[in-house]
Amino acid sequence: MANPHAIKKRLAGLISVLNKVAGGDLSQNIRLAKTKDEFTPLYVGLRRVIEAMRHQIVRTELINKRKSQFFTTAAHELRTPLGNMRWSLETILDDESANLSENAKIILYQAYDSSIRMTQLVNDLLTVSKLEEGYFVEGKKLIDICDVIRKTVALFSSDAKKKSVTLKLLIPKNKHCKRLMEPFFFSEAINNILSNAIKYSKMQGTVEIAVEKTRRTIKLRISDTGIGIPKNEQPNIFTKFFRATNAKKHTKQGTGLGLYIVREYIKKWGGRIWFVSKIHKGSTFFVEIPLQ
Ligand SMILES: Nc1ncnc2c1ncn2[C@@H]1O[C@H](COP(=O)(O)OP(=O)(O)O)[C@@H](O)[C@H]1O
Numbered sequence: 159m160a161n162p163h164a165i166k167k168r169l170a171g172l173i174s175v176l177n178k179v180a181g182g183d184l185s186q187n188i189r190l191a192k193t194k195d196e197f198t199p200l201y202v203g204l205r206r207v208i209e210a211m212r213h214q215i216v217r218t219e220l221i222n223k224r225k226s227q228f229f230t231t232a233a234h235e236l237r238t239p240l241g242n243m244r245w246s247l248e249t250i251l252d253d254e255s256a257n258l259s260e261n262a263k264i265i266l267y268q269a270y271d272s273s274i275r276m277t278q279l280v281n282d283l284l285t286v287s288k289l290e291e292g293y294f295v296e297g298k299k300l301i302d303i304c305d306v307i308r309k310t311v312a313l314f315s316s317d318a319k320k321k322s323v324t325l326k327l328l329i330p331k332n333k334h335c336k337r338l339m340e341p342f343f344f345s346e347a348i349n350n351i352l353s354n355a356i357k358y359s360k361m362q363g364t365v366e367i368a369v370e371k372t373r374r375t376i377k378l379r380i381s382d383t384g385i386g387i388p389k390n391e392q393p394n395i396f397t398k399f400f401r402a403t404n405a406k407k408h409t410k411q412g413t414g415l416g417l418y419i420v421r422e423y424i425k426k427w428g429g430r431i432w433f434v435s436k437i438h439k440g441s442t443f444f445v446e447i448p449l450q
Pocket residue numbers: 350354355356358382384385386387395396400401402403405406411412413414415416417418440441
């Protein structure tokens with residue numbers, strides 16, 4: 159192959175393949191010419207490199223999958239003994255004939271509180287690992303989003319009362335906000351945002367949930383008059399395990415996984431979540447979900 163034009167063309171072809179491979183595209187099929195020439199070893203070498211890389215990716219995916227499955231099983235297995243532990247502590251604390259000293263009661267309450275937090279952590283970890291395995295398998299149903307919100311808000315009324323927090327729900331009456339989605343995942347998402355709003359409220363605060371339906375979307379606004387999120391920590395709050403410094407001071411309860419899970423769910427429904435917040439003043443979370 160002495161023709162400089164032909165050599166240039168072959169080199170350009172090889173460089174283009176190399177660039178695609180370097181960019182992660184391993185779908186390139188290197189076909190060898192029937193007659194061997196000076197370029198043949200290069201093509202053979204490149205083909206072997208691509209095959210080795212494909213093999214490595216398959217192996218890594220398999221290892222990740224196994225690790226993730228191990229993690230899911232481990233988290234699942236932890237739930238039963240944890241549940242037993244909580245039940246035992248609950249029973250002894252409720253037993254008036256147990257004659258516990260004040261000191262013993264305090265210690266047992268601390269253990270009970272830890273068992274609840276651990277259960278929450280295990281449950282959240284299980285949800286995260288399932289999400290990351292792509293195991294998003296709850297069946298879709300035609301649900302009325304407004305209805306789920308009404309029910310979820312009602313569930314929080316006693317938590318709100320304990321902190322003298324006023325719960326306000328502004329929701330369109332006689333309007334159906336129907337959409338095909340996973341009912342449990344949706345109520346879990348609303349649950350997470352609302353539980354944050356109440357948890358990070360101060361005494362006598364207000365939490366307002368407003369629902370607005372447009373032709374194509376459903377918009378939610380959940381605002382509180384709570385502790386707010388420090389400006390420099392705001393970029394991190396959807397990151398796994400992240401809890402802002404003021405949130406950690408405010409309460410020990412929390413895994414830092416709630417908002418990560420919520421955002422993953424909302425992304426899967428083609429929606430988005432964002433917020434505005436001011437320290438000591440409060441936070442407002444916005445959710446927008448297309449109605450398909
Ligand atoms: N309504 C809110 N008011 C103040 N801070 C909030 C609010 N919602 C979320 N955050 C901040 O975002 C962090 C992440 O939220 P989340 O993932 O739900 O974790 P947590 O388990 O702490 O509730 C919280 O730890 C807190 O710092």
